[in-house]
Amino acid sequence: MLVELGVVEQRYRAVLEVLEEGTSVTEVARRHGVVRQTVHEWLARYAGDGLAGLADRSSRPASCPHQMPAVTEARIVGMRQEHPGWGPSRIRRELERAGVVVWISGTSARLFAVILLNCQVTCASSRTHHRDTASGIRSVSGGANDETGRELTWSGTA
Numbered sequence: 001m002l003v004e005l006g007v008v009e010q011r012y013r014a015v016l017e018v019l020e021e022g023t024s025v026t027e028v029a030r031r032h033g034v035v036r037q038t039v040h041e042w043l044a045r046y047a048g049d050g051l052a053g054l055a056d057r058s059s060r061p062a063s064c065p066h067q068m069p070a071v072t073e074a075r076i077v078g079m080r081q082e083h084p085g086w087g088p089s090r091i092r093r094e095l096e097r098a099g100v101v102v103w104i105s106g107t108s109a110r111l112f113a114v115i116l117l118n119c120q121v122t123c124a125s126s127r128t129h130h131r132d133t134a135s136g137i138r139s140v141s142g143g144a145n146d147e148t149g150r151e152l153t154w155s156g157t158a
Contacts, residue, residue, distance in 0.1 A: 011054040014039060015046045072100065076112055077119045088112035
């Protein structure tokens with residue numbers, strides 16, 4: 001009867017072949033279809049962590065050293081909610097004035113904008129901009145209504 005072995009069991013057998021049977025690492029690697037470095041890695045992990053060390057590990061890093069602290073992100077979002085008219089540049093300036101270490105020096109306002117977008121504090125503008133290339137006149141529509149509910153538009157040069 002054939003029994004399918006799990007990944008940990010296969011690695012454990014490979015480790016035992018090297019440690020107990022004295023088979024060369026090269027031969028064990030060839031039989032298991034891996035390179036020698038992988039067998040050496042299994043041996044080191046088995047020596048350090050036992051059988052649990054042979055399990056698959058996540059390649060995801062444990063931390064992200066350049067990520068802004070969650071407390072600072074929460075403060076950015078809070079400032080935007082308190083002052084809806086403040087944009088990312090103003091929030092950054094205000095935090096620097098308050099003496100908050102904002103991640104690393106030189107942090108751009110764009111990072112603050114990304115944080116606000118990720119937290120869904122800002123939304124895309126409902127206004128649309130159009131420029132008539134022949135006349136150079138720019139018009140803006142949407143976003144504002146007068147008391148009758150009609151949409152207001154603005155046209156100008158610039």
